[in-house]
Amino acid sequence: xxxxxxxxxxxxxxxxxxxxxxxxxxxxxxxxxxxxxxxxxxxxxxxxxxxxxxxxxxxxxxxxxxxxxxxxxxxxxxxxxxxxxxxxxxxxxxxxxxxxxxxxxxxxxxxxxxxxxxxxxxxxxxxxxxxxxxxxxxxxxxxxxxxxxxxxxxxxxxxxxxxxxxxxxxxxxxxxxxxxxxxxxxxxxxxxxxxxxxxxxxxxxxxxxxxxxxxxxxxxxxxxxxxxxxxxxxxxxxxxxxxxxxxxxxxxxxxxxxxxxxxxxxxxxxxxxxxxxxxxxxxxxxxxxxxxxxxxxxxxxxxxxxxxxxxxxxxxxxxxxxxxxxxxxxxxxxxxxxxxxxxxxxxxxxxxxxxxxxxxxxxxxxxxxxxxxxxxxxxxxxxxxxxxxxxxxxxxxxxxxxxxxxxxxxxxxxxxxxxxxxxxxxxxxxxxxxxxxxxxxxxxxxxxxxxx
Amino acid sequence: xxxxxxxxxxxxxxxxxxxxxxxxxxxxxxxxxxxxxxxxxxxxxxxxxxxxxxxxxxxxxxxxxxxxxxxxxxxxxxxxxxxxxxxxxxxxxxxxxxxxxxxxxxxxxxxxxxxxxxxxxxxxxxxxxxxxxxxxxxxxxxxxxxxxxxxxxxxxxxxxxxxxxxxxxxxxxxxxxxxxxxxxxxxxxxxxxxxxxxxxxxxxxxxxxxxxxxxxxxxxxxxxxxxxxxxxxxxxxxxxxxxxxxxxxxxxxxxxxxxxxxxxxxxxxxxxxxxxxxxxxxxxxxxxxxxxxxxxxxxxxxxxxxxxxxxxxxxxxxxxxxxxxxxxx
Numbered sequence: 001x002x003x004x005x006x007x008x009x010x011x012x013x014x015x016x017x018x019x020x021x022x023x024x025x026x027x028x029x030x031x032x033x034x035x036x037x038x039x040x041x042x043x044x045x046x047x048x049x050x051x052x053x054x055x056x057x058x059x060x061x062x063x064x065x066x067x068x069x070x071x072x073x074x075x076x077x078x079x080x081x082x083x084x085x086x087x088x089x090x091x092x093x094x095x096x097x098x099x100x101x102x103x104x105x106x107x108x109x110x111x112x113x114x115x116x117x118x119x120x121x122x123x124x125x126x127x128x129x130x131x132x133x134x135x136x137x138x139x140x141x142x143x144x145x146x147x148x149x150x151x152x153x154x155x156x157x158x159x160x161x162x163x164x165x166x167x168x169x170x171x172x173x174x175x176x177x178x179x180x181x182x183x184x185x186x187x188x189x190x191x192x193x194x195x196x197x198x199x200x201x202x203x204x205x206x207x208x209x210x211x212x213x214x215x216x217x218x219x220x221x222x223x224x225x226x227x228x229x230x231x232x233x234x235x236x237x238x239x240x241x242x243x244x245x246x247x248x249x250x251x252x253x254x255x256x257x258x259x260x261x262x263x264x265x266x267x268x269x270x271x272x273x274x275x276x277x278x279x280x281x282x283x284x285x286x287x288x289x290x291x292x293x294x295x296x297x298x299x300x301x302x303x304x305x306x307x308x309x310x311x312x313x314x315x316x317x318x319x320x321x322x323x324x325x326x327x328x329x330x331x332x333x334x335x336x337x338x339x340x341x342x343x344x345x346x347x348x349x350x351x352x353x354x355x356x357x358x359x360x361x362x363x364x365x366x367x368x369x370x371x372x373x374x375x376x377x378x379x380x381x382x383x384x385x386x387x388x389x390x391x392x393x394x395x396x397x398x399x400x401x402x403x404x405x406x407x408x409x410x411x412x413x414x415x416x417x418x419x420x421x422x423x424x425x426x427x428x429x430x431x432x433x434x435x436x437x438x439x440x441x442x443x444x445x446x447x448x449x450x451x452x
Numbered sequence: 453x454x455x456x457x458x459x460x461x462x463x464x465x466x467x468x469x470x471x472x473x474x475x476x477x478x479x480x481x482x483x484x485x486x487x488x489x490x491x492x493x494x495x496x497x498x499x500x501x502x503x504x505x506x507x508x509x510x511x512x513x514x515x516x517x518x519x520x521x522x523x524x525x526x527x528x529x530x531x532x533x534x535x536x537x538x539x540x541x542x543x544x545x546x547x548x549x550x551x552x553x554x555x556x557x558x559x560x561x562x563x564x565x566x567x568x569x570x571x572x573x574x575x576x577x578x579x580x581x582x583x584x585x586x587x588x589x590x591x592x593x594x595x596x597x598x599x600x601x602x603x604x605x606x607x608x609x610x611x612x613x614x615x616x617x618x619x620x621x622x623x624x625x626x627x628x629x630x631x632x633x634x635x636x637x638x639x640x641x642x643x644x645x646x647x648x649x650x651x652x653x654x655x656x657x658x659x660x661x662x663x664x665x666x667x668x669x670x671x672x673x674x675x676x677x678x679x680x681x682x683x684x685x686x687x688x689x690x691x692x693x694x695x696x697x698x699x700x701x702x703x704x705x706x707x708x709x710x711x712x713x714x715x716x717x718x719x720x721x722x723x724x725x726x727x728x729x730x731x732x733x734x735x736x737x738x739x740x741x742x743x744x745x746x747x748x749x750x751x752x753x754x755x756x757x758x759x760x761x762x763x764x765x766x767x768x769x770x771x772x773x774x775x776x777x778x779x780x781x
Contacts, residue, residue: 088631088751088752088753088754089631089632089753089754089755090751090754091618091711091751091754091755091756091757092751092754093711093712093713093756094711094712102750102751103750240750269712271613271709271712271757271759272709272712272759273611273613273759274613274757274759275482275613277615277755277757278615278755279755280631280632280754280755282629282631284628284629353627353628362628363628365628365752365753366750366751366752367750368750368752370621370625370626370627370628371626371627371628372625372626372627373627375627376627441629443629443631
């Protein structure tokens, strides 16, 4: 009888202790920055018919012989995302999808704007491509500067274009411009060291780079990198797919943003002698994503000394992800008196493919160039720093590109030179951003039958 | 009483469950384009009898059924203009030393029979009646045997409608997900004696474009022989005329379409009742404006429909042996 209360008390204490001390394993995380989802596609119940009838004599031209798919795209991860969805897998000789022109390889008329940031230069490129011609305007400094400057991308675009961008790409253009309105770039160059440091702020929201970017810098960087390499084109081919721009799941947007993309498939002819056939529709999403983490790490140049310290360096593990399909699985550190070495392990935990930024156009299933290993498993370490320090990390590889192996795993090692002559330890957040392109597929099939 | 109520309640629930979960899966295959039969001849029991007497007559009943999927009918358009006229002819061969035909079925030279279809689930059939006179036996031979040979000659068509995968990346070098994979297809009968038994698809890169190719294996699975069908000649002339040229024997006319466009095929000639035929789309180039390229566009991987027809004359025989008895004197 006496043992029962003692047992109950022990159980209570054990559960409380394990909950509070994190002995259950892994780093304690913000509930929004968990999971392995990105932009998830779904066909809501009732929107994907299993059987459909073709009538050679139509009663209602608007609905007869037309399949309607209402695809839900929900951003269930933590970062904002921009991308598109393509539809493929159907026989183009007897099915035509509205808005999808399979006869054309690329967009005839396409206007884009991009911001490119490098160590020493910045430039904003506004470009329009039509037929076989290209017209573009480039703004920015093309030389090293000895001072600093800041500018507001949104204001520059407004000054040049007014509402022209909104007219060209109504929803997406307005959204992206809203995101970058108030985006401020500060460039401070040191001529002696021949180095420039770039800082980015969103003045309207009054917080710093990092989590606050919510993936927008990755979007700007990757789209500009793509445009720069591929001739001022958008990686989403608007002749083949539909675009989306969605905010992530976070405190300011609980549940993440979602949208519905309608696809209308018309049966335009019926093969001779055919009674029924199975047709497939595959939806392919291609989008840019960011994985963000900011674990507390212990900076201790002399970890083996026995003096009393506020923290001890240890490995960080993430069993639950960071709210993106490519996850940081663990971070190991090796502390030395002059530098701290961080080994960052990443893995593709989602169900899709990781694309290299310059190959994002190949994500289009109607794109003729085949996708090989060179186009895949390519993650950019977009940002790594300790708190708000400007101290640059040196990484291996220097390009900060993490290549994933056939199991989707990759590693990068970064060195943080210890700045201060410290004899003890201190804690600091290690801010890491991974930038990558991602693609997932959703397939559905329908049995088409002759109705008359 | 309570037990009965419970059982009744369970029965009602079960009834709802089975009715609400739906029926079986819909039929994926055409039930009529199956098997390797065309026209089939059978004799009812004892007609003809196994033994007949000299200087006597006897009847032969012959049942002819169309167990395949092709209709032997006269087809007309809406204005009643003749589109095609397909019928079978029956040829009867006897030894004139012993037998003489006395009467024959009126339809012997124009046998129209529908094949398997929703209106004729087992195909259409007819019974033919033929009479023979047994001549008196001369000489000293007693109880000779003599055969009666029935030969059916008829035009027929094998029709195949098959879902096939079109994949420009035949060697799987592209990492993007696909909806289907190009692979060999094995087939059983299509409701006709000449059968397409396998389809081997390929997509080959040629210069700047691709060519989709199908290697078809065709076999004569029936018990008869195949002749070339000539649209310009009457069937009875083709069946009863001069012995066909060597080139006409075992030769079929093949047409094939993919994506509604005709394919270019090699000649079909059966050797030992088997033939392999290659059908190709011709060059499909993204950048060349040709018909096939314009149709395919940028589509890389999808299910399409291959439509193949084989037209031929088919000749099949069956016989009955009659024993002739003398009257004892």
